[in-house]
Amino acid sequence: MRGRRRKLLAMAATLSAALGCAPALAGQAVLVPNRVIYPGETIVANALRELILAEGKVAPENVVIELSGLEGKIAKRTLLPGRYVRPNALREAYVVEKGVAVEMIFAAGGLTISATAVTLEPGSAGDMVKLRNVDSGKIVSGTVMGDGTVRVGG
Template sequence: MPATRSSSSALRRTIIAAAMATAACVPAWTAARAQEVVLIPNRVIYPGETISAGTLKEVTLVPGKVKPAAVATTLPELDGKVARRTLLPGRYIPVSAVRSAWMLEQGATVQVSFVAGGLTISIAAVTLQPGSPGDVVKVRNIDSGKVLTGTVMEDGSVRVDA
């Protein structure tokens, strides 16, 4: 009988120690979760409208509220971007609901280049669709009328690959 009491009291002490360790971690975890901040619109933002810091407000999540995945949380993720769809006040802003501002507008004249080894061919073309750096756009050669597909570069030109 004494061996049973000893093992049961040891088990009880282990359970109490584990419970205390868990309880000590919960406030730290809750405090970290409570500090999570998201940005939400403070008014309706319509598709095509540029988002600025003045159209957003910072909201601290209540303890226990989990931030959904793929939601914009920082100003650099949203400032200067353009809404793809209507963004309502007080709602999270999904990353997929915003896009970069167009670098090339439809109908603009751009420099198009084709580079292969040491050969570089440059032409002037008109954009048939808007685009941001990295987007694939169609352009029409001003001289021949041919439609080409190329990638918008950081400098605003379009690069055509073979």
């Protein structure tokens, strides 16, 4: 079974190379950590260095290539020095934190209602989060906005 799997993998690699599916970014400079970056840490430019993308090591779409894709993001897991950074190892900085009072806004047509709510989970801009209305105690879901408010319903 093991030999058959190796043959299939070899055939797939040969076929993808023949069809021009080989990594187009091999030999391109990519950014990698120059020190250990721990989960929850914000990534800054001076914690990164350039490294040449090795052919066959990793698919180019699985590597963050540009500084704009790294700087200011938060590490979700430990990033090791000299290792490629995968997009799923990063997240946007939270706009609202868990347990913080925020303004909850409902808007429909010309009607706008706002109330105070407490977030039950953290969230970045565009994320859906659950909130508890301070006045009624009801739990609702809403979308985090860039200014730190949460839009619900409508």
